[in-house]
Amino acid sequence: xxxxxxxxxxxxxxxxxxxxxxxxxxxxxxxxxxxxxxxxxxxxxxxxxxxxxxxxxxxxxxxxxxxxxxxxxxxxxxxxxxxxxxxxxxxxxxxxxxxxxxxxxxxxxxxxxxxxxxxxxxxxxxxxxxxxxxxxxxxxxxxxxxxxxxxxxxxxxxxxxxxxxxxxxxxxxxxxxxxxxxxxxxxxxxxxxxxxxxxxxxxxxxxxxxxxxxxxxxxxxxxx
Numbered sequence: 001x002x003x004x005x006x007x008x009x010x011x012x013x014x015x016x017x018x019x020x021x022x023x024x025x026x027x028x029x030x031x032x033x034x035x036x037x038x039x040x041x042x043x044x045x046x047x048x049x050x051x052x053x054x055x056x057x058x059x060x061x062x063x064x065x066x067x068x069x070x071x072x073x074x075x076x077x078x079x080x081x082x083x084x085x086x087x088x089x090x091x092x093x094x095x096x097x098x099x100x101x102x103x104x105x106x107x108x109x110x111x112x113x114x115x116x117x118x119x120x121x122x123x124x125x126x127x128x129x130x131x132x133x134x135x136x137x138x139x140x141x142x143x144x145x146x147x148x149x150x151x152x153x154x155x156x157x158x159x160x161x162x163x164x165x166x167x168x169x170x171x172x173x174x175x176x177x178x179x180x181x182x183x184x185x186x187x188x189x190x191x192x193x194x195x196x197x198x199x200x201x202x203x204x205x206x207x208x209x210x211x212x213x214x215x216x217x218x219x220x221x222x223x224x
Contacts, residue, residue: 002118005029005046007037007063008080009055013103017050020107021114025190034058041067046075048117051097053081053088061092068096076117080105111193178213185215192217 004026006017011032018028029044031037033055040046053060060079067073079092082103089100098120099113181195188194196203210217 001025001027002047003027003029003044004114005031005037005040005044005049007031007034007040007049007055007060008052009033010052013052013080017105017110020110020193023192024111024114026114034060034063037063041072048075048114049077050101050114051077051079053079053084053092061088061095064092064095064097076120078113078117107193174213177209178215181210181213181215185217190217 004021006014006021006028008014008017009032014030014032018030021028029040029046031040034057037049037051041049051060051064058066060081064073064077064079067077073096076098077096078099078101079089079097080101080103081088084100084102092100098117101109101113181199184195184198188198192203192206196206199206201209
């Protein structure tokens, strides 16, 4: 889980970005102007900031300069605007912004920029869970002779889930599908968006499927 500060004077934008990033498992701090952003930056020490350029009191570029000149630009900053010129975007990048997103912001561009920003955050620690998940080599012979299909799905470094093949097809299929989705939820840090992309399912259908299978949606969420 990352701590992300969203700075935008439009309530609708703040709410939308907060909803999307919360769903990704992040902790979100909101600010509607530069004064609130300064306080949040000091209080919460964000791992990443999404900063609007056009704000009524102090614009985003000015705030970015302020952080840069005072040594407070210690986190990646992604600038956002629906009216900024190329010159403004270039200026922000020279000051220290890592990226620029043009409004309306698409979900794909937002998540990609946030992911790239967080990989550059020095304080971000890699998920130990990823190192624990290793694909299992399967052969027809091993399945036919043993009647057991081992698949790594759990949180422990040596954890595996075994499936007995001598059971009704529906039961075996549901058991496998549950383990399959739990594996991907754990691997993607609980991100429903990335699990939907990985599994090729539309998000609404994915939610229904997980509830039907009894998958714990809190499992695999990023931990601080």
